[in-house]
Amino acid sequence: MKLEVSGLRSGYRQGVDVVLGAEFTASTGAVGFIGRNGAGKTCLAQTLSGAIKATAGTVTLDGVDITGQGSRERVRSGISLVPEGRLVFGQLSVRENLEVAAFAAGKRGERLSRIEERFPILREKRDRPAASMSGGEQQLLAIGRAIIQEPALIILDEPSLGLSPIAVDNLTESLRGIVQDYEVTLILMEQNGELLTGLCDEVILMDDGEFVRSLDMSKDEDQQALEASYLGL
Ligand SMILES: Nc1ncnc2c1ncn2[C@@H]1O[C@H](COP(=O)(O)OP(=O)(O)OP(=O)(O)O)[C@@H](O)[C@H]1O
Ligand SMILES: [Mg+2]
Numbered sequence: 001m002k003l004e005v006s007g008l009r010s011g012y013r014q015g016v017d018v019v020l021g022a023e024f025t026a027s028t029g030a031v032g033f034i035g036r037n038g039a040g041k042t043c044l045a046q047t048l049s050g051a052i053k054a055t056a057g058t059v060t061l062d063g064v065d066i067t068g069q070g071s072r073e074r075v076r077s078g079i080s081l082v083p084e085g086r087l088v089f090g091q092l093s094v095r096e097n098l099e100v101a102a103f104a105a106g107k108r109g110e111r112l113s114r115i116e117e118r119f120p121i122l123r124e125k126r127d128r129p130a131a132s133m134s135g136g137e138q139q140l141l142a143i144g145r146a147i148i149q150e151p152a153l154i155i156l157d158e159p160s161l162g163l164s165p166i167a168v169d170n171l172t173e174s175l176r177g178i179v180q181d182y183e184v185t186l187i188l189m190e191q192n193g194e195l196l197t198g199l200c201d202e203v204i205l206m207d208d209g210e211f212v213r214s215l216d217m218s219k220d221e222d223q224q225a226l227e228a229s230y231l232g233l
Helices: 041-048 071-077 094-104 112-118 120-124 135-147 165-182 193-197 220-231
Strands: 003-010 019-026 030-034 056-061 079-082 153-157 185-190 202-207 210-216
Touching (some): 003 041, 030 193, 071 079, 094 112, 094 135, 112 165, 120 135, 165 185
Antiparallel strands (some): 003 019
16 A cells, blocks of 8 residues: 655635645555644545545555545545544444444444454443443544454544553554554554654654654654654644
């Protein structure tokens, strides 16, 4: 899987672009984006998932131009979004949440039992309403909902939001396992650099919709630059 984004611009309202020329490639592993409130992370996530239309630039997936595709088509093309705030169906049971996601993607959900193996809490609480779970558990359910769509790419919009430090550590572990087991690429929007450090090969610093700098996480000095940036957020 190779996602190539070039000169991408988009916004929430006509005539007001928020993402101002996004430029990056995601192939294997995980790419992170870090930026303060209002940097445009959610706008970029929504644009990559097809919910917001680009006003300029291109998005290609394995060489195929998908810039014009809406969100349903992109799910079928292999792109799943875990939106900010998780957005599980609180009144539905944990199991029903997974089934609805499988149905929406036109999958039969054979992966359901595999997902329950990976996240035993989802099996344990399968008949409980999703709203009765903790924030960290709901995040795992939201990720389970994305995986069941058998995506090649999962975009996670601030998965660490509202989680305790221990829950963030657990989440980092879970995401690492997912990258290994499912051959899936992750795009992570975050204000929490710790989660990115544990997962990403590349982290892009965003500010006011601009891409300020790309950090190579195999380099010590770039890791330090990431730390400095999020301590300053
Ligand atoms: N629904 C909306 N309609 C119009 N403008 C919006 C909307 N949501 C956000 N904005 C504006 O767009 C800009 C980018 O916001 P966005 O939510 O994409 O940033 P973010 O990096 O995800 O922030 P956060 O970390 O708070 O989630 C901000 O200036 C924000 O005020
Ligand atoms: Mg956001």
